Amino acid sequence: MSRLKFIITCHTGFEEYSEIEANRLGIDLVERREGRIIVEGREESVYTLNKFGRTFHKVIILLKRDVARNLSEIYSKVRSLDFSFIKPDQKFAVRSERSGVHDFTSIDIAREAGRAVIDSYMADRGVRLGVDLDNPDVVITVDLIGSDLFIGVDTTGESLHIREYRRYNHPSAIKPSLASALIIMSEWRGEPLLDPFTGGATIPIEAALMARAKPVHENKDYLFRKLSFYSREEEETVTLKPPISPFPVDKIVAIEKKRKHFKGALKNVRTAEVSDLVNLILDDCLKYKPEEPFSFIVTNPPYGIRSGRKDKVQILYKLFLDKVPRLLKEGGRLVIITTEHKPMKEIIEDRGLKILKENLGRHGKLWVKAFLIEV
Numbered sequence: 001m002s003r004l005k006f007i008i009t010c011h012t013g014f015e016e017y018s019e020i021e022a023n024r025l026g027i028d029l030v031e032r033r034e035g036r037i038i039v040e041g042r043e044e045s046v047y048t049l050n051k052f053g054r055t056f057h058k059v060i061i062l063l064k065r066d067v068a069r070n071l072s073e074i075y076s077k078v079r080s081l082d083f084s085f086i087k088p089d090q091k092f093a094v095r096s097e098r099s100g101v102h103d104f105t106s107i108d109i110a111r112e113a114g115r116a117v118i119d120s121y122m123a124d125r126g127v128r129l130g131v132d133l134d135n136p137d138v139v140i141t142v143d144l145i146g147s148d149l150f151i152g153v154d155t156t157g158e159s160l161h162i163r164e165y166r167r168y169n170h171p172s173a174i175k176p177s178l179a180s181a182l183i184i185m186s187e188w189r190g191e192p193l194l195d196p197f198t199g200g201a202t203i204p205i206e207a208a209l210m211a212r213a214k215p216v217h218e219n220k221d222y223l224f225r226k227l228s229f230y231s232r233e234e235e236e237t238v239t240l241k242p243p244i245s246p247f248p249v250d251k252i253v254a255i256e257k258k259r260k261h262f263k264g265a266l267k268n269v270r271t272a273e274v275s276d277l278v279n280l281i282l283d284d285c286l287k288y289k290p291e292e293p294f295s296f297i298v299t300n301p302p303y304g305i306r307s308g309r310k311d312k313v314q315i316l317y318k319l320f321l322d323k324v325p326r327l328l329k330e331g332g333r334l335v336i337i338t339t340e341h342k343p344m345k346e347i348i349e350d351r352g353l354k355i356l357k358e359n360l361g362r363h364g365k366l367w368v369k370a371f372l373i374e375v
Contacts, residue, residue, distance in 0.1 A: 005062040009036045013361015017181040018055045026243045046155050046224050047238040051215045054180035057159045060141050060152035068149040071112045078116035085228045086138050088127045093136035100146040113142040137226045155224035165272035168264030170200035174300040179206045182298050186335040190249045191295035196285030198254035201265035203298050208274035213246040252278045255285045286319055293329040303339045314343050321351050334373040341369030
């Protein structure tokens with residue numbers, strides 16, 4: 001069985017947790033880059049990565065890695081590849097991302113690369129491939145980062161971070177892929193877990209599904225199914241016999257103060273079919289008194305951006321961190337993420353809490369920092 005290299009796109013600043021997840025899936029790391037990791041695995045790894053990567057966004061088969069300084073070189077590098085995995089009656093599109101200083105745009109790259117794919121296929125197969133920019137059967141990715149050129153084929157389609165259980169979208173919801181990264185950051189493996197600012201319940205749902213070793217999507221139209229090497233039998237084998245095992249959960253508790261969001265969270269929990277694992281409570285976490293302390297807290301508190309009251313949010317952070325020692329057992333861990341990381345760090349240190357780790361990264365267009373804290 002031949003081995004392939006894959007580009008996995010993920011949250012900038014949180015790549016190491018995608019590395020950990022890939023390792024758990026039996027996939028070898030090759031390199032970490034900003035917003036992506038490069039891994040190596042067998043052909044059937046394409047199914048494993050897409051089905052079980054909770055922190056992943058896209059899984060791209062790396063066809064070629066090279067150096068290019070201009071559009072002519074990009075054309076020649078793409079033109080040299082074998083695109084026989086595209087069926088003659090299929091339509092394709094090129095998607096491009098570019099970073100660095102260049103005298104051309106990502107649109108220019110996509111245009112030249114598309115021309116190269118057509119010319120290569122015509123020379124090899126005597127067929128002119130059709131193009132469909134809106135609903136292509138095959139998506140070729142051509143990314144230029146500085147002078148590093150990455151040419152690949154997208155096996156995912158719509159980003160994996162979009163979850164089917166999200167029936168209610170909280171206005172300040174955390175992306176499920178980032179929620180999973182925070183859970184991995186905490187090193188939680190089934191011990192009592194609390195999310196005191198649960199919103200739409202993304203963090204507890206991701207924890208419950210992670211514990212069950214459930215596929216990320218039950219009904220997704222993956223692009224890998226349209227590639228010539230696709231095997232339904234291999235996909236079903238990976239789905240039924242995943243390389244990860246479920247683990248028992250003591251309890252997962254999620255608290256939401258606002259009734260509207262509580263009802264939405266309840267809808268998401270039911271849709272995800274984790275009501276037996278996630279206990280949703282309508283309450284103010286500052287007033288909540290647990291029967292016994294938790295081992296882990298993983299949470300995404302308000303940032304104060306939508307309300308415009310960042311001063312009020314900092315008061316909330318102080319009150320919450322004052323309460324943390326009563327919510328967590330000795331040696332317990334808290335993972336908390338915010339855009340307001342400078343005042344957050346000061347508040348943490350003022351209370352004598354031990355910061356084990358910090359990750360500065362992107363959540364959409366926002367710069368956020370996650371803190372791993374031990375009580």
